[in-house]
Each structure stands twice: as structure tokens, then as C-alpha cells.
Amino acid sequence: MKFIDEYQDNKLAQGLARKIAKRSTKTIRLMEFCGGHTHAILRYGIRQLVPKTIELRSGPGCPVCVTATADLDKAIALAKLPGVAITTFGDMIRVPGSYSSLQKAKAEGADVRIVYSTIDAVEIAKANPGKSVIFIGIGFETTAPTIAASILKAQQEKIENFYVLSLNKLTPPVMKALLDSGEIKLDGIIGPGHVSVIIGSHPYEFIPRDYGVACVISGFEPLDILLCIDKLVEQIEKGEPKVEIAYPRGVKPEGNRKAWQLMEDVFEIDEANWRGIGIVPQSGLKIRRKYERFDADKAFSVSLKPPREPKGCRCGDVIRGAATPLECKLFRKVCTPERPVGPCMVSSEGACAAYYQYGTTENLQDF
Amino acid sequence: MDDSILLAHGSGGKLSHELVEKKFLPFLANPALNKLDDSAVFEASGRLAFTTDGYVVNPIFFPGGDIGKLAVCGTVNDLAMNGAKPLYLSLSAIIEEGFLLSELEQIMQSIKKAAEEAEVSIIAGDTKVVNRGQADKLFITTSGVGIISPGVDISGANARAGDKVLLSGTIGDHGIAIMSQREGLRFSMTLESDCAPLNKLVSQMLEVSSSIHCLRDPTRGGLATTLNELARQSKVGIVVEETKIPVKEEVKAVCELLGLDPIYVANEGKLVAIVDPADADKILARMRKNRYGRDAAIIGEVTKEHPGKVVMKTKLGPSRIVDMLSGELLPRIC
Numbered sequence: 001m002k003f004i005d006e007y008q009d010n011k012l013a014q015g016l017a018r019k020i021a022k023r024s025t026k027t028i029r030l031m032e033f034c035g036g037h038t039h040a041i042l043r044y045g046i047r048q049l050v051p052k053t054i055e056l057r058s059g060p061g062c063p064v065c066v067t068a069t070a071d072l073d074k075a076i077a078l079a080k081l082p083g084v085a086i087t088t089f090g091d092m093i094r095v096p097g098s099y100s101s102l103q104k105a106k107a108e109g110a111d112v113r114i115v116y117s118t119i120d121a122v123e124i125a126k127a128n129p130g131k132s133v134i135f136i137g138i139g140f141e142t143t144a145p146t147i148a149a150s151i152l153k154a155q156q157e158k159i160e161n162f163y164v165l166s167l168n169k170l171t172p173p174v175m176k177a178l179l180d181s182g183e184i185k186l187d188g189i190i191g192p193g194h195v196s197v198i199i200g201s202h203p204y205e206f207i208p209r210d211y212g213v214a215c216v217i218s219g220f221e222p223l224d225i226l227l228c229i230d231k232l233v234e235q236i237e238k239g240e241p242k243v244e245i246a247y248p249r250g251v252k253p254e255g256n257r258k259a260w261q262l263m264e265d266v267f268e269i270d271e272a273n274w275r276g277i278g279i280v281p282q283s284g285l286k287i288r289r290k291y292e293r294f295d296a297d298k299a300f301s302v303s304l305k306p307p308r309e310p311k312g313c314r315c316g317d318v319i320r321g322a323a324t325p326l327e328c329k330l331f332r333k334v335c336t337p338e339r340p341v342g343p344c345m346v347s348s349e350g351a352c353a354a355y356y357q358y359g360t361t362e363n364l365q366d367f
Numbered sequence: 368m369d370d371s372i373l374l375a376h377g378s379g380g381k382l383s384h385e386l387v388e389k390k391f392l393p394f395l396a397n398p399a400l401n402k403l404d405d406s407a408v409f410e411a412s413g414r415l416a417f418t419t420d421g422y423v424v425n426p427i428f429f430p431g432g433d434i435g436k437l438a439v440c441g442t443v444n445d446l447a448m449n450g451a452k453p454l455y456l457s458l459s460a461i462i463e464e465g466f467l468l469s470e471l472e473q474i475m476q477s478i479k480k481a482a483e484e485a486e487v488s489i490i491a492g493d494t495k496v497v498n499r500g501q502a503d504k505l506f507i508t509t510s511g512v513g514i515i516s517p518g519v520d521i522s523g524a525n526a527r528a529g530d531k532v533l534l535s536g537t538i539g540d541h542g543i544a545i546m547s548q549r550e551g552l553r554f555s556m557t558l559e560s561d562c563a564p565l566n567k568l569v570s571q572m573l574e575v576s577s578s579i580h581c582l583r584d585p586t587r588g589g590l591a592t593t594l595n596e597l598a599r600q601s602k603v604g605i606v607v608e609e610t611k612i613p614v615k616e617e618v619k620a621v622c623e624l625l626g627l628d629p630i631y632v633a634n635e636g637k638l639v640a641i642v643d644p645a646d647a648d649k650i651l652a653r654m655r656k657n658r659y660g661r662d663a664a665i666i667g668e669v670t671k672e673h674p675g676k677v678v679m680k681t682k683l684g685p686s687r688i689v690d691m692l693s694g695e696l697l698p699r700i701c
Contacts, residue, residue, distance in 0.1 A: 004619055004620065004623050010610075010684060036626065042687065043628070048685035049684070222682070356693075358687045359688035359690075
């Protein structure tokens with residue numbers, strides 16, 4: 001086993017595609033929650049492998065994209081404070097805020113550093129005792145445990161100059177908010193793979209129970225996704241929606257208790273501001289009082305002008321699945337990866353970036 | 368001598384002379400350089416190719432090479448990609464105050480080795496020292512002159528419909544080897560950069576065929592960017608098959624882990640050749656006899672459809688567009 005080639009096997013994929021085509025009779029709409037799924041679907045041409053009656057719509061699962069403009073403005077304002085170093089995951093620095101971006105702030109002299117892991121941010125704080133090192137904590141349940149671990153490490157090692165701006169978000173509550181809004185009709189959800197490694201499959205039970213929508217958790221390799229679509233189609237055709245795991249090598253129904261406990265120790269549940277969706281109750285993570293000395297929100301105060309959304313940008317609609325990137329007038333004409341207008345074109349998990357990067361031969365004329 | 372570079376080493380005075388005499392000349396010695404005149408004088412006739420490139424790689428030492436080897440191979444390869452036989456290089460070093468002389472020596476040693484392998488002489492040079500913080504350890508700029516044999520006409524604009532697309536070996540080795548050493552992303556692996564001079568490989572290809580239309584080394588931006596450049600320059604379409612593109616297991620694994628696509632990862636010892644279909648097999652066979660072309664493969668062909676665009680048949684069968692790299696390669700978050 002090499003754990004890569006096996007999940008990209010052409011013959012198995014063709015077989016699964018035939019199975020899906022045979023099984024599928026209804027016209028249905030599935031939402032892939034994760035940007036990682038959108039990228040894999042377009043990169044491997046999965047949409048061309050499944051019947052045209054199965055629509056695949058991208059959802060809100062892109063951590064950079066869902067970060068509210070107001071929160072991004074705050075991060076930029078923090079970066080401009082004297083003696084502060086901002087540490088963040090790479091994509092974040094290129095996202096335009098209302099008036100600037102972390103990248104621009106960096107070019108103007110702010111200390112902004114890209115890290116690949118939260119623990120690296122703690123190391124930077126340790127190596128630079130004269131600086132206040134703030135980590136911009138974005139992501140879902142996938143990154144939250146590592147951010148919790150970084151706070152615990154900083155406490156253990158008595159690192160006084162490490163802070164986290166917690167913008168972490170939770171997936172089941174936003175799924176509920178999307179389903180409640182009824183803005184788009186969904187028959188099934190391709191459930192997040194990496195998030196579910198942490199939280200397991202139980203938190204999604206309300207989806208089939210309360211909304212009659214099928215939910216199958218998927219890995220990120222092409223065969224994982226095809227298997228997931230097959231299971232979704234099976235459920236929908238039979239009219240028996242439920243939660244299933246099509247990614248058993250990664251996800252256990254109960255999730256990862258240890259990671260979950262880390263999160264619970266450090267964070268408490270709070271509302272969160274989502275780009276395109278607004279305030280969603282109980283969908284965010286706030287640093288608990290006992291760790292508040294690491295909370296950048298408490299340690300620093302910045303004054304902010306009211307946030308401004310870029311004119312014509314439909315990232316909000318794309319995040320909710322209410323529009324595809326192709327429906328945005330700015331897509332490819334004004335908004336490109338080189339000069340992104342909204343975050344969905346910046347992030348390597350953004351839907352617009354995926355549509356931009358991986359066109360199909362069917363819409364070649366658009367390129 | 369002291370053990371690190373001082374500002375005085377760049378003053379033009381005694382220390383500067385000592386630096387050149389002790390740390391540069393012993394490694395580069397050749398008649399043109401040894402004269403130490405203000406410019407090097409050499410004979411040349413025919414069509415010449417001329418190129419220049421700056422090297423600022425971080426880290427300066429990486430598995431399979433260092434900034435010195437890169438500075439020689441990069442410029443040699445740029446000349447070779449036009450079918451030129453590289454002859455002479457210039458080398459200009461900008462050194463940060465405090466840089467260790469032992470490291471400089473190590474880099475000069477690998478410059479010497481790379482120049483010997485590529486059979487080029489470094490006949491002109493310059494050294495500057497800047498204050499700490501004004502450069503990152505060491506920056507090197509090399510320029511090169513090469514001579515093009517009569518009848519050789521290689522350009523990115525020469526691809527024609529029906530031509531075959533050849534790739535000299537596995538992609539992504541350099542980019543992943545560098546990434547494995549970067550701060551915050553360290554992982555231990557045996558993968559080395561593919562950094563190598565390709566001029567001999569090119570001259571061997573030219574010996575067996577006079578129908579090589581385009582050559583290009585897919586450095587930054589990777590294979591995808593190079594194929595797009597060639598498609599645009601020649602106003603043709605290119606179709607490649609994902610399964611034909613050689614990728615090392617280690618590179619595949621790291622790319623999967625980080626959410627990267629190897630076709631966008633940098634190479635420093637690979638070339639793409641677009642050739643007449645009649646000669647493709649012959650050229651491929653010759654490439655495979657050279658150590659730098661051992662894993663060469665025909666990965667696709669040139670079409671008159673979709674001019675300026677590159678289309679890839681994916682592993683699963685469907686086709687998709689392959690665009691140039693935009694922005695930087697960054698690992699995914701989720």
C-alpha cells in the first residue's frame with residue numbers, strides 16, 4: 001500500500017462512476033462542504049464522471065473564505081501596532097480587507113510571518129521575547145485542537161508574549177444555519193473529512209433527522225469522493241437519508257476524544273461572524289477565561305472603521321452555495337488569483353480559485 | 368584570515384584583494400580570469416546566446432546542492448534551452464556582513480565542480496559586501512554566453528501541431544527538497560534537489576535530431592507554467608496525460624500531505640522538449656542514456672485546437688485545463 005495511488009486508480013474510478021450512473025434516476029443537488037473537496041472534484045474531473053443530473057455545489061468549508069471582513073480588518077490593525085508580530089497561515093495574508101491586507105501591511109513594514117503550524121508561532125514568540133506574537137486562529141475543528149495545544153504549550157513554558165486571535169469556527173452549526181435558511185435546496189451533503197476525524201459522525205445526525213438530507217463523510221482522494229457520491233445517491237434514491245462514513249480509514253463515529261478534550265479545555269462555544277452568512281449562534285470558539293492572558297482580543301485594543309465589502313464580489317453567495325463562481329460578474333474578468341477581489345479567489349481551498357485553476361474542456365471557451 | 372565576512376572585505380582595499388585571491392581565484396582559475404583586468408577578453412564567432420539570472424534561494428544549502436551549484440546550472444541551462452553550447456559565465460556575489468568564510472568556501476567548491484561538469488569557465492566576477500540585514504547571507508548573479516551551431520533553431524515559438532512533448536524526468540524534486548528544509552516545515556526525507564547542468568543532455572539530443580523545436584527548463588512555476596508559456600508563445604494547444612508524467616513517490620506523498628500539485632513545483636535539472644513526431648522516439652532513447660534523462664518520457668502532444676491552452680487528461684480519464692501557477696504554492700489549512 002502506498003496510500004495514494006490506490007485511491008486514484010482509474011479502473012476503480014470508472015467502475016464506481018458506472019455504478020453511480022446506473023443507480024441514479026433523480027435530478028439531485030449535493031453540496032461538498034469542504035473547499036478541499038471542490039478542488040479534488042475539479043482537479044480530477046469528477047464532475048465529468050458522474051451523470052449531469054447530479055449537481056455538485058461548493059459550500060462554506062474554506063477557513064480563509066469564511067473569515068469575516070471585520071475580523072480580517074482587526075488582524076490588519078493588530079499587525080500595524082508597534083512591537084507586534086502577526087503569525088498566520090499563508091493564504092490569509094493575501095485576502096483583501098476593507099482598506100488593506102496583511103500583505104500590504106507587511107510591505108509597509110509590519111511584521112507578518114507565515115507559519116505552517118501553530119506550534120511554530122509559539123516558537124517565534126519564544127525566540128522574540130521583545131515582541132508580542134499574535135497567531136491569527138482561523139479554521140474549523142481541524143485546526144482548533146492544534147491552536148488549543150499551542151496555548152497550553154505557551155502556558156506550560158511560561159511564554160508571556162504569545163497571543164491568539166480566535167476566529168475558529170464550528171461546522172455543524174453553520175450547516176444548520178444553511179439548511180434553516182432554505183436558500184438552496186439540497187438533497188445530500190458530502191461531509192467534511194478532516195473535520196470529522198476530530199468530531200466524528202454523531203454531530204451530523206440532525207441533518208437527516210430534522211431536514212431529510214443525506215450526509216456522507218468523505219476523504220479527499222478521487223475514489224473517496226466517488227464512493228461518497230455513490231452512497232449519497234443510494235440513500236437519496238431509496239429515500240432513506242442518514243449519516244454514513246465513506247472515509248473509515250480516517251473517521252471514527254466518536255471522533256478523536258483527546259483532540260476534542262483539548263478544545264474543550266481551552267475554548268468555550270460562542271457566536272461567530274461568517275462572511276456571507278453573518279452571525280451564527282454557537283458556531284465559534286472563544287478562549288476560556290482561565291487562558292484569557294493569551295487572548296489577543298483582551299490584550300490589545302484597536303479602533304476599526306466599519307467594514308466594507310468589495311463592490312460586486314459574490315464571495316458571500318459562493319460560500320453559502322447560493323451561486324457558483326461562474327455566476328459572479330467579476331470572476332476571471334476583474335477577479336483573478338493575481339488580483340483577487342474576494343477571499344474565495346485567494347485561498348487554495350476557495351471555490352473561485354478552484355474554478356479558475358481547473359476549467360474543464362467543456363467550458364474551454366470561457367478561458 | 369578572519370572566519371567571517373567583514374564590511375572591509377568589500378571596501379576595495381587590501382581585504383578585498385585578499386578575499387578574491389584566497390576565496391575566489393583558487394576555485395575559478397582560468398587564463399581569462401587570472402589576468403584580473405577590468406573585463407575578460409575572449410574570441411567567439413557565429414551566433415551567440417546571452418543570458419543572466421539572480422539567485423537568492425533560501426536556504427542556501429539544501430539536499431542535493433547549494434546556491435553556488437544552482438547559480439552555475441541555472442545559467443548554463445538557460446543557454447542550453449536555446450540550443451547553445453555554454454562557454455563563459457560571469458559571477459557576481461553580494462555577501463551579507465558576518466557570512467561565514469567556511470560556508471563561502473563550500474559554495475565556491477560547488478561552483479567549481481558544477482562549472483567543471485558543464486565545461487564552462489567563469490571569466491569575470493565581482494564581490495560586494497553589504498551591512499547585516501541588507502541581504503540574506505549570499506546573493507549570486509551569473510550571466511552566460513554560449514554559441515549556437517549553424518542550423519540549430521530552438522525557440523519557445525517553434526512548436527507545431529502534431530509535435531510530441533518530452534519531459535526529461537521526474538518533476539517537483541527541487542521544490543519539495545527546498546520546502547523540506549524551510550523553517551517550520553522541516554520533515555526528514557532522502558529526496559534531493561535535481562539541480563544539474565543539462566547542456567550535455569541537450570547536445571546529445573541535438574546529435575540525434577535536427578527537429579527539436581522547443582526546449583525549456585521548468586523551474587519556478589513548474590511544468591504547468593512552462594507548458595503554458597510554450598503554448599502561448601507558439602500559439603498552439605498542448606495536451607498531456609497525467610499518468611505519463613513521472614513523479615517520485617516522496618514528492619507525491621509530500622504533495623498529497625500539503626495539498627500541492629507536483630506540476631506546479633519547481634525543478635532545476637529537468638527540461639521539456641517539443642519535437643517533430645518522427646524523431647520523438649529516437650530523441651527519447653538518447654535522453655534515457657544520459658543520467659539526467661534516465662526517466663525521460665513522452666507526456667503529450669501539440670494540437671491546433673485550443674491555441675494558448677494546456678489540457679491534461681487526468682488520472683481518472685476526464686480532461687481539464689492546466690493553468691499557469693498564480694501566486695505562491697502554499698499548503699492547505701484544513
